[in-house]
Amino acid sequence: MPRFVIPLVIALVGLALFGHGALIHAKAIVAQVLLDRAFNQTIATGHPVKPWSWADTVPVARIVVKRLGVSTIALAGSSGQALAFGAGHVEGTAEPGEPGIAVYSAHRDTHFRFLRDVRIGDEIEMVRRDGRTFRYRADAAHVVRFDASGIDPAAGGPELVLSTCWPFDALTEGPERYVLHATLIAGE
Amino acid sequence: MSETIDYDIRSSAHPVRSWVVTMLLFLLLEAAAVLLVGFAALFLSLTPSWSAEGPLAPLTKPGDARSGALLFKSDSGYAEAPRLGIDVDVVVSGPTARARVTQLFKNTSAQWLEAVYVYPLPPDSAVDTLKMIVGDRVVVGDIKPRQQAKVIYEQAKREGKTAALTEQERPNIFTNSLANIGPGETVLVQIEYQQQVSQEAGAFSLRVPLVVAPRYNPKPIVQSVDLRPDSNGWGAASNDPVPDRDRISSEVLDPAKSDPVNPTKITVRLQAGFIIGEVKSHHHQVTVDSPDTKTRIVTLAEGVVPADRDFELTWKPAAAAMPSVGLFHEQVGDADYLLAFVTPPTVAATAQRPQPRDVIFVIDNSGSMGGTSIRQAKASLLYALGRLQPGDRFNVIRFDDTMTVLFPGSVPADAEHVGSATSFVSALDARGGTEMVPAMRAALTDDGSDSERVRQVVFLTDGAIGNEQQLFETITAMRGRSRIFMVGIGSAPNTYLMSRAAELGRGAFTHIGSVEQVEERMRDLFAKLENPVVTGLSATFSEASADLTPAVLPDVYRNEPLVLAAKIDRLAGSLQLKGRIGDQPWTITLPLAGAAEGKGLSKLWARRKIGDAEVARTMRQMTPEEADGAILKLAMEHQLVTRLTSLVAVDKTPRRPDGEPLKLAELPINLPAGWDFEKVFGERNRLPAMQKDRRAEAEGEVQLAALKRPVVPAAPATITLPKTATDAELSMLLGLGILLLELIWLAAIRRRAAN
Numbered sequence: 008m009p010r011f012v013i014p015l016v017i018a019l020v021g022l023a024l025f026g027h028g029a030l031i032h033a034k035a036i037v038a039q040v041l042l043d044r045a046f047n048q049t050i051a052t053g054h055p056v057k058p059w060s061w062a063d064t065v066p067v068a069r070i071v072v073k074r075l076g077v078s079t080i081a082l083a084g085s086s087g088q089a090l091a092f093g094a095g096h097v098e099g100t101a102e103p104g105e106p107g108i109a110v111y112s113a114h115r116d117t118h119f120r121f122l123r124d125v126r127i128g129d130e131i132e133m134v135r136r137d138g139r140t141f142r143y144r145a146d147a148a149h150v151v152r153f154d155a156s157g158i159d160p161a162a163g164g165p166e167l168v169l170s171t172c173w174p175f176d177a178l179t180e181g182p183e184r185y186v187l188h189a190t191l192i193a194g195e
Numbered sequence: 196m197s198e199t200i201d202y203d204i205r206s207s208a209h210p211v212r213s214w215v216v217t218m219l220l221f222l223l224l225e226a227a228a229v230l231l232v233g234f235a236a237l238f239l240s241l242t243p244s245w246s247a248e249g250p251l252a253p254l255t256k257p258g259d260a261r262s263g264a265l266l267f268k269s270d271s272g273y274a275e276a277p278r279l280g281i282d283v284d285v286v287v288s289g290p291t292a293r294a295r296v297t298q299l300f301k302n303t304s305a306q307w308l309e310a311v312y313v314y315p316l317p318p319d320s321a322v323d324t325l326k327m328i329v330g331d332r333v334v335v336g337d338i339k340p341r342q343q344a345k346v347i348y349e350q351a352k353r354e355g356k357t358a359a360l361t362e363q364e365r366p367n368i369f370t371n372s373l374a375n376i377g378p379g380e381t382v383l384v385q386i387e388y389q390q391q392v393s394q395e396a397g398a399f400s401l402r403v404p405l406v407v408a409p410r411y412n413p414k415p416i417v418q419s420v421d422l423r424p425d426s427n428g429w430g431a432a433s434n435d436p437v438p439d440r441d442r443i444s445s446e447v448l449d450p451a452k453s454d455p456v457n458p459t460k461i462t463v464r465l466q467a468g469f470i471i472g473e474v475k476s477h478h479h480q481v482t483v484d485s486p487d488t489k490t491r492i493v494t495l496a497e498g499v500v501p502a503d504r505d506f507e508l509t510w511k512p513a514a515a516a517m518p519s520v521g522l523f524h525e526q527v528g529d530a531d532y533l534l535a536f537v538t539p540p541t542v543a544a545t546a547q548r549p550q551p552r553d554v555i556f557v558i559d560n561s562g563s564m565g566g567t568s569i570r571q572a573k574a575s576l577l578y579a580l581g582r583l584q585p586g587d588r589f590n591v592i593r594f595d596d597t598m599t600v601l602f603p604g605s606v607p608a609d610a611e612h613v614g615s616a617t618s619f620v621s622a623l624d625a626r627g628g629t630e631m632v633p634a635m636r637a638a639l640t641d642d643g644s645d646s647e648r649v650r651q652v653v654f655l656t657d658g659a660i661g662n663e664q665q666l667f668e669t670i671t672a673m674r675g676r677s678r679i680f681m682v683g684i685g686s687a688p689n690t691y692l693m694s695r696a697a698e699l700g701r702g703a704f705t706h707i708g709s710v711e712q713v714e715e716r717m718r719d720l721f722a723k724l725e726n727p728v729v730t731g732l733s734a735t736f737s738e739a740s741a742d743l744t745p746a747v748l749p750d751v752y753r754n755e756p757l758v759l760a761a762k763i764d765r766l767a768g769s770l771q772l773k774g775r776i777g778d779q780p781w782t783i784t785l786p787l788a789g790a791a792e793g794k795g796l797s798k799l800w801a802r803r804k805i806g807d808a809e810v811a812r813t814m815r816q817m818t819p820e821e822a823d824g825a826i827l828k829l830a831m832e833h834q835l836v837t838r839l840t841s842l843v844a845v846d847k848t849p850r851r852p853d854g855e856p857l858k859l860a861e862l863p864i865n866l867p868a869g870w871d872f873e874k875v876f877g878e879r880n881r882l883p884a885m886q887k888d889r890r891a892e893a894e895g896e897v898q899l900a901a902l903k904r905p906v907v908p909a910a911p912a913t914i915t916l917p918k919t920a921t922d923a924e925l926s927m928l929l930g931l932g933i934l935l936l937e938l939i940w941l942a943a944i945r946r947r948a949a950n
Contacts, residue, residue, distance in 0.1 A: 014944070015220075018937045025930025031923035085917040097914060112917045116924050144596070146628070153916045164626075172920040179925065184916045190627070192597045 031091070035117035038092035042066045042080040050138040064089045067096050068103060069134040070111065070169070077121045085112050094118045094169075101165070103133035104141040104194050108158055108166045115185070119171035122187055131167065131189050143167045143189035153184050165191035217948065278303060279312060279862055281459040281502060283403055288794050289468040290523050290534055292392055292401055294320070297385045302376040304858075307851050309352065309374045312862040313445045314502075315404035317390050318367040318691035321795070321802035323834045324387035325842035327359040327373075329380075336361065336844035338834045340827065344841035348372065355851030359384050361842040364443050365663065366806070367691035368407055369836070375851045386842070389795035389802075394536060396719045396754040397517050399467070400509040402706075405459055405502040408687045408867045409447050411563060411629035412437040412661035437661035444661075446863040449872045455501030455865050463508055465491040468791070472513035478504050478686065478708055478868075488513075503865035504686035507708060521756075522785050523793030524766055531766045532796040533741075537783060538756040539729045539776060551586040552649045552724070553605045554579075555638045555677075558620065559656035559684075561595040561629035565871030567710070568685035569625040572655045574713045575682055576620050579653060582721050583608035588648070591616050594634035595627030604642060625871070629660050632669050639673040646676065651724055652700065655682040658689030666692065667813045670699045678702040680720060687867035698810065703752045723752035729774045729781065734759060738768030739787065744803040748774075760800040766790065801833035809838070 038058065045058035046066040055065040068081040085095030094113035101107030113119035125131070131143045143166075150173050151157060158168055166188065173185035280299040285292050296316075302308045316322065325336030336359065339347065344360060351358035352374035359382075360372045369386075376382050393400050413436050437443075448456060461479070465471065470488045480496035493508060512518065521536035558576050560569060576591075583589055588605040589612070592598065601619055606612045638652045658681075660666070670679060679700025681693040684707055697704035703723050705716045732748035741761040751757045757772070770785045805826050812822035823839060830840040851857060866872055 014937055014940055017933055017940075021930045021933030021937060023930070024926045024933065028923040028925070028927030028930065031921050031926075087918070090917065090919065091921075095917065097917065100914065110914060110916075112919050114919050114921050116921055119919065146596070151916075153918070156914055156916050158914050158916075170916045170919065172918070177920070178928065180918060180920045184919070186916075 032117065034091055035093075035114070039080060039118075042082070042093050043069075043078075046080050046136070049136045050134075053137070055136070058092075064092075066093070067136050068111070069132075070094060071132040071134065072121060072125060072129060073132070074129055075121050075124050079113070079118045079121075081111050081113075090114055100168075103135055103143075103167065104139065104165055104191065106164055108168055109133070110158060110168045110170060112170045115171040115173070115175050119169065120175075122169060122171050122185060123175045125169075125187055130192070131169070133167065139194065141165070141194045142192050144192045145187055145189045147188040149186045149188070150183055151186055152182050154182075156184065156186065158186070165194075167191070217945070279310075279457050280499075281314075281405075281457055283405075283459065283461045283506075285401065285403065285461075285463045287392060287401060287463065287465045287467065289466070289791065290392055290521055290536065291793060291795050291799060292390045293387065293795055294390065294403070295385060295387045297383055298371060299381060299383050300373055300376055301381045302378060305378045307378065307855055307857045308376045309372065309857055309859045310376060310862060311370060311372050311859065313364070313368060313370050313407055313443060313864070315367050315407045315687070316369055316388060317402055317404060318365075318694055319799075319802060319806070320367075320388040320390045321798040321833075322361065322363070322369065322386055322388040322836040322842070323798055324385075325359060325361050325844050326383075326385040327357070327844040327846065328383040328385070329357050329846050332846060334359075334844045334846050336842040338831060338836070338840050338842055340831075341839050341841045344843040347843050347845060348374065351375075351845040352857065355849040355853070355855075357382065357846040357850055359844045361386055361836055363836050363838055363841070364439060365691055366695075366809075366838075367404065367689065368443055370442060375857060377850060389798040391534070391758070391799050394517070394538075394756050394758075398509040398511050400507065401463065402508075402690065403461065403506040404687060404690065405505060406457075406687050406864055406867050407443065407445065408657060408659045408685070408689065408870070409563065410437075410440075410443055410659050410661040410689075411561065412440040412444070413628070413630060413632075413665075436665050440661055445861060447866050447872075448863050450866050451872065455503060456863060457502040457865060458499040459502045460499050461493075461495050461506055463491075463493040465493065465510060467491075467510060467512070469518065470513040472511040474508070474510045477507040477509070477712065479506055481508075501865050504868040505688070505708065507706075520783075520785065522770075522787070522790040523796060524787070524790040525793050525796035526766075527797040529764075530797075531739075531763050532800045533759070533761045533763055533766075533770075533787070533790065534793055534796045534799060535759040535761075535770060535785060536756040537759075537772060537785070538754075539751055539774070539781060541753060550649050551584075551647075552588070552651055554583065554587060554589045554724070555592065555605070555650075555652045556580070556589065557592045557594065557634050557638045557652065557654045557656075558623065559595070559629060559631070559634075560593050560623045560625050561627050561659075562625055563629060563657055563659040563870065564684065565625035565873070567869035568657055569623065571707050571710050571713055572682075572684045573620055573623060574710055575655055575684070575707055575717050577617060578713060578717045579721070580613050580616055580620070582717075583613060585609070589613075589616070591619060592634055592637055593619075593623055594630060595625075596630045597627065598630070598634050598637060600637055629656075631656065631660050632662070632665050635666055635669050636673060639670070639675065639677050641675050641677060650675075650677040651702070652677050652679045653682065653720075653724070654679060654696070655684055656692075657685040657687075658683060658692035660689070660692070663689070663692050663695070664813070667695060667699055670696060671814045674700055680704065680724065682707060682717075682720065685867065686869050695810070698749070699813070701750060703755065719754060722754060726753040728752050729757070729776050732757065732772065732774040735771045735773075736761075736763065736768060736787075737771065739763035739765050742804075744800060744807050746807060760796070760803050762797075762800055763787075798833055798835065801829045801835055805829050805835065805837055 041058040045056045046069055048056040049066060057065055064082045064084055066080045067083045069078060070081055071078045079094055081094040081096050082089040082092060083096055085097045089095045090113060094111045097110040097112055100110040103109045125145055127145050129145045131145060133141045169187045170184050173183040278301040282297040283294060285294040300310045327334045348358050348360040355375055357375045362370045364370055371384055373382060373384055467489060471491055474483050474491050479500060481493050482496050484492040519538040523534045525532045556576055556579060558572055564572060587608040589608050590605045591601040601616060641650060679696055680702040681697045681704035683690065683693040683704060686708055688706055693704040705720050707713055707716050729751040734743060734748060741763045743759060743761045766787050769787055772783045774781050808822045808825045811817040812819055826837055827839050830837040836842055
C-alpha cells in the first residue's frame with residue numbers, strides 16, 4: 008500500500024537528517040567530557056594523554072571564560088576530525104604565553120558558540136598542558152575572510168585569537184570568519 | 196522492512212488490527228516529533244538572539260568611534276574634504292590674553308559641504324564671540340542654550356542657509372560645524388576667547404593648544420551606578436563612561452602616509468605692562484620683534500606650521516624678581532570685576548624640617564605615550580626617584596589597560612628599593628589602552644598607617660582619555676589625605692584633565708613637552724612637593740561686598756601665585772589675605788584703589804565661577820540641577836560657550852538651491868608631534884578592522900561623505916583560518932521540517948481513514 012510506504016520513507020529520511028545533526032552535537036558534548044579527563048591527566052602526568060584509544064589527536068589547552076561559565080578543551084591541530092570534538096589549536100601558531108599569536112578555531116555551533124557572548128574586556132584564561140595558566144583580555148573583534156585573516160602568527164607579543172565562522176546564525180558555510188583578539192595580561 | 200509491514204497491514208484480514216498498527220505508528224512518530232521539537236526549543240533557547248545580530252556589542256572597544264571615522268563610507272563613494280587653515284592671533288594685555296582664532300574652510304569640491312572640525316582651546320578659555328564671514332557679509336553669532344542652538348543650526352542647514360555652530364565638548368575641546376559651503380567657496384569662522392595669563396616659577400606663560408590628541412575611551416563594560424540620597428536605593432546604571440565618544444574623536448592622519456594638514460599661523464602681541472626680559476617659545480621656532488621695551492610681537496619663524504603640538508610661550512620681566520602682587524579691575528555696568536595675583540614670600544626650606552613623605556608615583560605607559568612621550572615620562576620619573584630623601588617612603592604604579600603596583604605597599608626610599616624601581620621604570624614600554632581610573636584608585640588607596648606622614652601622588656600622563664569625569668569622581672571620592680600632582684607629558688597634553696585633577700586633589704600640575712624641560716619642570720615640582728605650602732588662606736574685603744572665586748581658597752605651593760577673581764559692588768577699601776606659611780602667620784593687604792585697568796576680567800570671573808560650579812557638581816556639593824542652573828545663568832549673562840550653551844550664527848539668505856545635496860565632511864587632524872601612530876592605532880594595521888557604515892541623521896538629502904583612506908591591506912604573512920561550521924543545525928532543521936510535513940500528511944490520512 009504506497010500511501011504508507013511514502014510517509015515511512017520520508018519519516019526515515021527526516022529522522023536520519025535530524026539524527027545526523029543531533030549526533031554532531033552529541034559527539035561534541037560527549038567528547039568534551041572525555042577530553043577534559045584526558046587533559047587533567049595530561050597536566051598531572053606531564054605526558055600527552057589520548058582521550059580515547061583510537062584518537063588521532065591530543066588535548067593541548069583549556070579555554071576558560073569565567074564570566075560566561077565556559078570551559079572548553081582545545082586539541083592539537085585544526086583538521087576537520089579534530090574540530091568535531093573540540094576547539095583546534097591552529098598548526099604553526101604560538102603556544103599561549105609565548106611571543107606570537109596563538110590561534111584557536113572551533114565550530115560556531117558547538118564549542119565556540121560562546122564567542123558571540125564574549126565582550127571586549129572579558130578575561131580569557133588559557134591553561135596549557137604543562138598546567139600553567141595565562142590570562143588574556145579580549146580587546147578587539149573583527150570579521151575577515153578565511154584566506155585574508157591578516158594574522159601573522161609570528162608578530163607581536165603574547166596574543167590570542169579565537170576564530171569561528173561568521174555570521175553566527177547562518178545555516179550554510181561561508182568564507183567569513185569572526186576573529187576575537189585578546190592580549191596577555193598576566194601569567195602564573 | 197517497510198515492505199513487510201506494509202504487506203502485513205494490507206494483507207490483514209482484521210480491520211481492528213490494521214487500525215491499531217496505524218495508530219501505533221502515528222503515536223510513535225508523534226512522540227518522536229515532540230521530542231525533536233523539544234530539542235529544537237532547547238537549542239533555540241541557547242541562542243536568545245536568533246536573528247543575525249552583528250558583532251557590534253563586542254566591538255564597543257576603545258577608539259571604535261575613531262575606527263568608524265576612519266572607515267566610514269557613504270553609498271555615493273568618497274568626497275573631497277574642505278581644506279582648513281588656522282590663524283591664531285593673541286593679544287596679551289597685562290594679566291589677560293585675548294585670542295582670535297580664525298578657521299578658514301575652503302571647499303575644493305564641486306558639491307555643497309558641511310564641515311565639522313574638532314579643536315582644542317585652553318581649559319580656562321572664556322569663548323564669547325563667533326563670527327562667520329561669507330563673501331563680504333559678516334554674521335555675528337548669538338549665545339543660546341545648547342539644544343536651542345542646535346535646532347537653529349539644523350534648521351538653517353535644511354533651508355540651505357550658511358550657518359556656523361560652536362559647541363563645547365570638554366572645557367578644552369570645542370567643535371565648529373559649518374553648514375552649506377558652496378562649491379569652490381571659502382568661508383571664515385572666527386571665535387574669540389579671553390584667558391588669564393599663567394604665572395609660575397618666575398615666568399609668565401601662555402599656552403595655545405593646536406590639536407586634540409586621540410583619546411582612549413574605555414568601553415562600557417563596568418557599569419557605574421549613580422545612587423542619589425533621595426532615591427531610596429533605586430538608581431540607573433549608566434553604561435558608557437564616554438557617552439559622547441563620537442564627538443571628541445576625529446580621524447587622525449598617519450604622518451607616515453600623508454602630509455600634515457591644517458596649516459596654522461600664530462601671532463602673539465605681548466603687552467606685559469612691565470619691561471620685558473627673556474621671551475621663549477618652547478616648541479616652535481619664532482621671530483620676536485620689539486617695538487618698545489614693554490611690547491613684543493612674536494610670530495612663527497616658518498610662517499605656518501602644521502597643527503600638531505601645543506604652542507607654549509613664556510616671558511620674564513627684565514627686573515631680576517617677578518612682581519609678587521598684581522591687581523587689576525574692569526568696570527562692567529555697575530559692577531567691578533577684580534583680578535588679583537599674590538605670590539607668597541618664599542620661606543627658606545632650611546628653616547623648616549622637611550616632613551617625611553609617602554610618595555606614590557604613577558606612570559602611564561599606554562600606547563598614546565609611545566614615541567617621545569614615554570621617554571620624557573621615564574626621564575621625569577627617574578629624576579623624581581633620584582630626588583627621594585632617606586626618610587621618605589615610596590611606591591611605583593604603571594598602567595596601560597593593565598596595571599602593575601611595584602611594591603605591595605610603600606617602601607623606604609633606600610638604595611635597594613630605589614634601585615629596583617629604577618630598573619622597573621627603565622624597562623617600561625608604551626603599549627595598550629589607557630585605563631586611568633583603576634590606577635588612580637590604586638594610588639589613592641591609603642592604608643592609613645602612619646598618618647603623620649604627608650601622602651603625595653605624582654601622576655605622569657598625557658591625559659589622552661575621554662572619561663575625565665570618571666577620573667574626577669574617583670579623586671573626589673578617594674582623595675582622603677593624599678595630594679595629587681599631575682605631570683602632563685607630550686606635545687599635546689590634556690590640560691583640562693591636569694588642572695582639574697590637581698585642583699580636586701589639592702596639588703599642583705606641570706607640563707613637560709620635551710626631554711629638555713624634564714629637569715627644570717621636575718625640579719620646580721619637587722620644590723612644591725618638598726616645601727611648606729601656604730595654608731588656611733582667607734580673603735576679606737574691608738568695604739566692598741564681593742562674590743569671590745574660588746570661594747574656598749586653595750593651599751598655595753611655592754613659586755605659585757594665588758589667583759583671585761571677584762565681582763565687587765564698589766572699588767573702595769582694601770583686600771586683606773591671611774594665611775599660614777608653615778608655622779608662621781602671613782598677612783597681606785592690597786588697597787583696591789590702586790588697581791589698574793584690565794580687559795575682559797568679567798568674562799574671566801564668569802568662566803571661573805562656571806568652573807567652580809562644575810567642580811561643586813563633581814563633588815556633590817551642588818545637585819546637578821542647581822549647578823546647571825547656575826552655569827546657564829552665568830553663561831547667558833556673560834555670553835560664554837559652556838557645556839550648556841553654544842554660539843550659533845546664521846546667514847539670513849538661503850544659498851544652497853533646493854534639491855542640491857549637502858555632504859558632511861569631518862575634518863581630519865594631525866597626530867600630535869612625537870606620537871607613534873603604530874602604538875596608538877597599531878592593532879588596526881595588523882587586523883583589518885571591520886567596515887562600519889555611518890549614516891547621516893534624518894534628512895534624506897544629507898548624505899554622508901567620506902574623506903578617508905582605504906582599509907589597510909592584510910599583512911603578507913597570514914594564516915588561513917579553518918572551516919568552522921558544521922551542517923548540524925541545517926540537518927536538524929531540515930529533518931524537523933520533513934517530520935512535521937509527515938505528521939500533517941499522516942493526520943490527513945488518518946482523517947480520511949476515519950471517514
